[in-house]
Amino acid sequence: RLGELASLSYGLAMTVVAMKTVTPEPAESGALVARLETLSNAIERLPRVIPPRGKGEASAAPPPCDLQDQIAALTSQMEDVVAGGPIERREKAPEQAEKGEVKKKKGGFFVSGAFSDPAYSRFALKGTAAVMISYLTYTLLDWPGIHTAMLTCFIVSLTTVGETVQKLFLRIAGCLVGALLGIVSIVFILPDTTSITSLVVLVGLVTLPAAWIAVGKPTVSYIGFQIAFALYLCILQGAEPGFDLVVARDRVIGILFGDLVVYLIFTRIFPVSTLTQLRLDLDKLIRQCRDVVKTKAAFDPAAGAIQEAGRAYATLETASANLAAYGYETFHSGNRRLRAQANKLAIKALRGFVNALAVVAAFPPPQGDAEKSEALRQLLLHAEMNLQTLAFSLAAPFDVSSGALVDSMPPALSPDDEPSPQISALEALMARLNNVKMTLFHYRRLLHTEAGAYE
Structure with missing residues (x-):
């Protein structure tokens, strides 16, 4: 229920x-x-x-x-x-379907293609190499204090260059802030700590802002976890308060060394760009938007279109996170500010379009006037055709000489007819769609002229 x-x-x-x-x-x-x-x-x-x-x-x-x-x-x-009424049992919509046949995913411990896809074995080799380099370094140097380098390799090693560099930067920022707070606590606060109550108050006061950051935006939330982690490594050195600054120094050096090892390996050996996953997200988002429009064109109940719009929102959030991670791949580019601006404009245009699509999805099927219903159907089919054109343009190789695919206005009603709220919502949707087309065109042109090192 x-x-x-x-x-x-x-x-x-x-x-x-x-x-x-x-x-x-x-x-x-x-x-x-x-x-x-x-x-x-x-x-x-x-x-x-x-x-x-x-x-x-x-x-x-x-x-x-x-x-x-x-x-x-x-x-x-x-x-x-x-009140206890009967609940209608609905079949869950399949996430993947090909030519009308639903592909059932088989459960198991390993993901599909774990032993056949070379990307998984390459990732395993890179992660193992980073961990072994860190382990051998502090073992051969007889410097166990920097053992946090090995932990760092497990934490910041992610599938793409953008995600890895993003996690790496967040870990460094949080580590430095947490280490600074830890050293200040060791020098000025812990010498006057005489009971477990004082230590609990200290840990609580520093954990509070770190936890506040940790529940924030996904792009910065890891800083909060790392601040708390670095602080605990510094002040919780054993069964009693520790005052040895060497421990804090070694653990911070270990984190920075592990970040350096991971960065060199994951950006130089078989680098995987976030741009590939971003393109898949955009393709999935457009397909989900087409499903919403097709459901509305069939005049099905609004519940199905609303569910599809919800899935589009989830895909948009994933694409937004991947786009933010992709910005870390291009920080060395001379055109990085223009790229960052293009990222913001692309997400803003896509979010505005999905918002307008959700408004259209919420309308119930039209009742009564057959002429207006047919005009509404034509508008929906027009929007679906333009979404299909947009999907083809993103999948095709980029051509600088091609236009921005700005669509003409959809077929309008006669001047004597007053547009209904649903017609007005569809016109706003088409305006948002044209904005998405122009934004993505200019963004693709930027990617073409300033190709990233890992594309």
Whole structure:
């Protein structure tokens, strides 16, 4: 029941956002607001066991005609789930399908292609080489204090150059801040520490800002973990407070040495660019957006399109993280500032398009006027065709002489017809799509003229 309520509440939230987007001042709906508040209180006190209600007790509601009707319908469904009504069992949408046939993934300890894909063996060899170099270095030098170099190799070794360099920079930044706090604590605070209470207070006060950073944006959250880790390595040297600054020095040197070893190996031996995964993410995002538009063009219920839009949001976040990691591959480029600006503009354009697509996805299927329904279908098919064109342009080799694929405006209604909110939402979607096309065109041109070292 909680899973069903989560799905329905997601659709309800997207419908409310769509209504506020197309209708800044919606009609008075005080009764609906009261129902939602009552429903919220009921869900908060939802018991573990709910007596199931008979199937005949649920009344069939008419299909929604607009966004407000859809909000009322979703509210009724959630109320029915809370009251113990029967839950419709849905088949999970397949993540991968080819020519209409669903490929079932076989579970197992190893990923698919673990022994056939050379990328996995290369990664294993690079990781092993980094660890062995670190281990042999502090063993031959008889310097066990820098054993953190070996731990560092396990932590910062990631699949692509961009991800590895990003994690490496975050670890260095957090290490230096944590080591500084640790040394200050050893010199000025620990000598006056006379009880476990004082030590707990010290650890808590320094852990608090580190934890605050750790739950922040994924691009910087690891700094918080590393600050706390470096601090603990410095001040927790044994069963009692330690005052030896050599321990703090050696452990910091070990972290920096491990970062250096990983950087040299992963950027020089079989480097793997984040750009490859980024291209796959963009292709997946466009396919998911096409699925949303095709679902709307078939006039299916809005629930399916809303679920597809949710998957598009998740893919967009993954692409955003990969794009941020790709920026670390090009920090040595003379055009890095222009690249960073292009990254921001590309993500901003894609996010605006997915937001506009979610508004379109939230609309219920049209009812009544066949002429306007057909005009709406043509607009949706036009958008789907343009998404397909965009996918082909990204997959094809770049041609500087080609245009930016700016689309003409979609077929409009006659001047006497007043566009419906759904038509207006579709026109905004097409404007966002043209913005995405132009942004990605200029970004690809930048990649073509300033190819990265690891592309």
